[in-house]
Amino acid sequence: VRSLQLLDAASASVIGFDWLRAAIAPVSPYGERRFAELRPFFAGEELDAQARAERIILLASALGADRIETLRFELSELPDATNAIARASMGDVLTDPSLLELRRFCMAVDERVGNDAVRTLRETLDTGQRDADGFYLDDAFDADLSDVRAQFRAAQAEFETARGREVERAARALGRDDLGDEFIVMRADVRGALPSGVRVVREAATYFLCALEYGEAALAALERRDAAAERIAGSEERVRARLSAIVRRSGEGLTQAAHALGNFDVMLAAARFALRHECVPAIVAAESVLEFESARFLPLETELIAAGRTFTPLDIVLNDAAVLTGPNMGGKSVCLLTCGFVALCVSFGLPVPAASARIALFDRIAWLGMGREAHVGGLLSSFAQEVLALKEILAQPAPRLLILVDEFARTTTPHEGKALVVALLGRLRELRACGMVATHLEGVAEAACVRHFAVRGLRGIPAPPPTDDIGAALKTLGASMDYRVGEVSGVETSRADAIALTALLGLDRQFVDAAYSALSQ
Amino acid sequence: MRVGVEILNRARALHARVIFIVGTGRNVGKTTTMRAIYRAACDEARTVALAAVGAAAKPRMWLQAGTIFSTTRALLPASPAAHLLRISPLQSSAGSVLYALVVCDGLYELSGPPTASGAREVLEELEARSEIAIVDGAVDRVAALAGSPGAIVVAGGAAEAPTFDEALAEITALTARLRVPVFDPSLPAIQLDGALTAGAAAEFIARCESRQIVVRDPTQIALNGRAASQALERLKIRCRRPLHVIAATVASIGPERQFEPRRFGEAVAAGTQLPTFDIYRGAQAA
Numbered sequence: 001v002r003s004l005q006l007l008d009a010a011s012a013s014v015i016g017f018d019w020l021r022a023a024i025a026p027v028s029p030y031g032e033r034r035f036a037e038l039r040p041f042f043a044g045e046e047l048d049a050q051a052r053a054e055r056i057i058l059l060a061s062a063l064g065a066d067r068i069e070t071l072r073f074e075l076s077e078l079p080d081a082t083n084a085i086a087r088a089s090m091g092d093v094l095t096d097p098s099l100l101e102l103r104r105f106c107m108a109v110d111e112r113v114g115n116d117a118v119r120t121l122r123e124t125l126d127t128g129q130r131d132a133d134g135f136y137l138d139d140a141f142d143a144d145l146s147d148v149r150a151q152f153r154a155a156q157a158e159f160e161t162a163r164g165r166e167v168e169r170a171a172r173a174l175g176r177d178d179l180g181d182e183f184i185v186m187r188a189d190v191r192g193a194l195p196s197g198v199r200v201v202r203e204a205a206t207y208f209l210c211a212l213e214y215g216e217a218a219l220a221a222l223e224r225r226d227a228a229a230e231r232i233a234g235s236e237e238r239v240r241a242r243l244s245a246i247v248r249r250s251g252e253g254l255t256q257a258a259h260a261l262g263n264f265d266v267m268l269a270a271a272r273f274a275l276r277h278e279c280v281p282a283i284v285a286a287e288s289v290l291e292f293e294s295a296r297f298l299p300l301e302t303e304l305i306a307a308g309r310t311f312t313p314l315d316i317v318l319n320d321a322a323v324l325t326g327p328n329m330g331g332k333s334v335c336l337l338t339c340g341f342v343a344l345c346v347s348f349g350l351p352v353p354a355a356s357a358r359i360a361l362f363d364r365i366a367w368l369g370m371g372r373e374a375h376v377g378g379l380l381s382s383f384a385q386e387v388l389a390l391k392e393i394l395a396q397p398a399p400r401l402l403i404l405v406d407e408f409a410r411t412t413t414p415h416e417g418k419a420l421v422v423a424l425l426g427r428l429r430e431l432r433a434c435g436m437v438a439t440h441l442e443g444v445a446e447a448a449c450v451r452h453f454a455v456r457g458l459r460g461i462p463a464p465p466p467t468d469d470i471g472a473a474l475k476t477l478g479a480s481m482d483y484r485v486g487e488v489s490g491v492e493t494s495r496a497d498a499i500a501l502t503a504l505l506g507l508d509r510q511f512v513d514a515a516y517s518a519l520s521q
Numbered sequence: 522m523r524v525g526v527e528i529l530n531r532a533r534a535l536h537a538r539v540i541f542i543v544g545t546g547r548n549v550g551k552t553t554t555m556r557a558i559y560r561a562a563c564d565e566a567r568t569v570a571l572a573a574v575g576a577a578a579k580p581r582m583w584l585q586a587g588t589i590f591s592t593t594r595a596l597l598p599a600s601p602a603a604h605l606l607r608i609s610p611l612q613s614s615a616g617s618v619l620y621a622l623v624v625c626d627g628l629y630e631l632s633g634p635p636t637a638s639g640a641r642e643v644l645e646e647l648e649a650r651s652e653i654a655i656v657d658g659a660v661d662r663v664a665a666l667a668g669s670p671g672a673i674v675v676a677g678g679a680a681e682a683p684t685f686d687e688a689l690a691e692i693t694a695l696t697a698r699l700r701v702p703v704f705d706p707s708l709p710a711i712q713l714d715g716a717l718t719a720g721a722a723a724e725f726i727a728r729c730e731s732r733q734i735v736v737r738d739p740t741q742i743a744l745n746g747r748a749a750s751q752a753l754e755r756l757k758i759r760c761r762r763p764l765h766v767i768a769a770t771v772a773s774i775g776p777e778r779q780f781e782p783r784r785f786g787e788a789v790a791a792g793t794q795l796p797t798f799d800i801y802r803g804a805q806a807a
Contacts, residue, residue, distance in 0.1 A: 134604055
């Protein structure tokens with residue numbers, strides 16, 4: 001999957017592009033190749049993007065979760081036959097393992113996305129096969145094969161009889177049950193000379209290391225057997241050449257089928273994603289809009305579920321730049337991430353994790369805020385890094401920009417910070433960008449004349465847990481916090497709840513009281 | 522005496538369906554031992570499977586029709602064509618591992634995966650497809666048999682040690698190591714997660730450790746030769762998953778040196794306390 005100019009690396013990392021890529025990854029080498037070529041849809045391709053998402057949902061409901069898992073397992077077990085197709089197209093004679101790969105490929109493809117080339121090759125490769133999964137250059141491929149193999153078997157039997165007689169005779173003479181290729185005869189055990197045909201390879205004080213020479217009859221049989229083996233090799237190679245020529249002639253159809261199988265794998269992975277995360281196809285809008293009900297940021301939801309908690313779905317209607325405020329730990333950043341993630345899904349023609357959605361194909365989805373800074377403690381301060389990142393985002397023209405800004409200018413004075421955020425909102429309005437700017441600064445929405453969303457916040461001040469356990473603190477907070485986001489109007493009231501949260505997170509009573517005291521002054 | 526038949530009977534008594542042949546080194550008669558057991562199994566008309574696991578082992582053998590074997594893509598001969606049963610996702614330096622059935626007698630090279638987990642897969646695959654599987658394997662891959670009734674034959678010989686005494690010490694130590702008994706849960710024990718190294722063993726000896734020192738399986742005792750013999754003698758080394766060594770075979774002739782066959786066989790039999798067969802002499806050491 002290539003994000004092309006849709007996302008820069010930092011935004012991709014924060015918004016969950018890698019998570020999404022892993023969640024929709026196919027399992028077969030055919031799928032992996034198609035997956036590598038996936039690109040986002042852009043403005044003008046709304047119908048295609050929507051149609052893809054709808055096809056995914058159709059596939060998901062037609063197959064169901066169990067069938068999808070079974071098919072994915074089968075696809076994951078498929079060998080990659082594309083090398084064999086390519087080599088045959090260049091005139092190579094294929095080996096038996098390659099022919100086995102092709103047979104298994106044809107079987108898998110024929111049931112799903114087969115074409116005439118696949119069917120012809122499948123029928124050819126099925127000739128004389130005894131099991132579904134294997135391959136043998138069976139006698140049925142060529143009458144000559146059967147003849148030369150019969151000759152070989154006869155010659156081998158003749159050789160074994162002749163050689164067996166020689167070995168038996170020598171063994172009996174030496175008082176042994178059996179003789180290997182090389183064997184030791186103890187001098188003490190030899191009465192008189194060694195039996196005829198027994199050659200001494202090495203002599204020692206107490207023993208001889210010996211080998212048994214081939215007698216005339218065995219040698220003649222061996223010669224006949226080797227000649228038959230050569231004839232088999234010739235016949236087998238001729239059959240392989242003939243099969244390879246069929247593969248060569250069917251190359252185009254087989255390649256098309258490999259592509260189709262890859263697409264199927266990719267769609268199957270997307271269908272699994274849609275089922276697993278209860279996704280729906282969004283209406284892909286032609287105008288710049290981001291509107292959803294009950295949307296979820298899946299990377300976080302997955303983590304929360306693993307921790308026994310739940311994600312509070314979010315509703316947003318956004319068609320311009322707006323401000324988002326709310327308490328610390330109230331989910332402002334998660335709201336921004338949800339906007340970015342849902343837009344990302346739509347861009348790749350995927351169903352979205354929401355109850356419903358109407359979303360544009362954005363030319364760029366940009367993240368500006370925590371998680372973007374390259375590093376702390378370098379030559380540039382975090383403020384400087386943030387400003388340079390903004391400069392970079394604004395410098396790249398994007399007619400349809402979705403920008404998600406998390407506490408811009410948080411490291412400067414509140415006075416100047418507010419001025420910078422208001423200026424940023426003004427610029428976004430000029431650019432007709434769709435954006436959400438999360439901030440703790442007061443009065444920004446009013447000053448910039450933009451819409452104002454807020455996280456509902458704490459339902460009351462939760463009491464700190466008795467033990468100093470961060471997991472318990474987060475659970476208490478989760479129960480007290482209303483993470484829903486709604487549009488607010490009028491003059492906003494200041495509620496960061498930061499001091500209450502420091503108490504909840506375990507800072508000592510004296511510290512917390514001092515903070516309240518300072519606040520009241 | 523047919524050595525192959527003798528070994529096969531001992532494996533049968535153990536209800537073993539896998540016979541794993543390990544050696545003290547190269548040219549100590551592993552492939553010759555394998556051939557002997559293979560021929561005996563074929564004579565009994567049993568479905569036989571053959572494999573070689575570990576990076577170095579690639580024995581070339583004349584296989585009869587009906588034999589199942591594992592090899593790798595690059596080592597599969599073009600002719601005679603074999604019936605390919607499955608291409609495994611396991612990889613070796615010679616390409617994918619594959620399983621095949623011999624249809625036409627011929628020379629085939631056995632090969633397999635270099636990894637321990639790969640060795641386990643090969644054993645499972647061959648066990649499922651045959652009545653008896655014979656494996657030429659590196660000592661560190663024999664862990665695949667741990668805890669199962671699979672049988673082990675230890676091959677030792679003149680090729681890998683400069684003197685008679687050292688060759689004897691090698692095979693005796695290897696056998697003792699592989700035959701480490703299962704631990705007694707009612708007695709005090711030190712459970713090791715990883716291997717018992719020479720350093721750790723020396724430390725245990727220095728502090729006169731009397732508790733059982735328990736490793737996962739005998740391949741986790743990373744000691745050879747005299748160091749292994751010393752550690753096994755002075756410490757109570759035990760394992761959680763034991764192995765079953767059923768016999769030793771000796772090859773008293775190496776490319777560079779040779780030992781008196783009868784004396785070497787008898788010394789190995791006395792040192793290992795195992796039925797010991799001279800594969801070249803076709804005899805059991807007294």
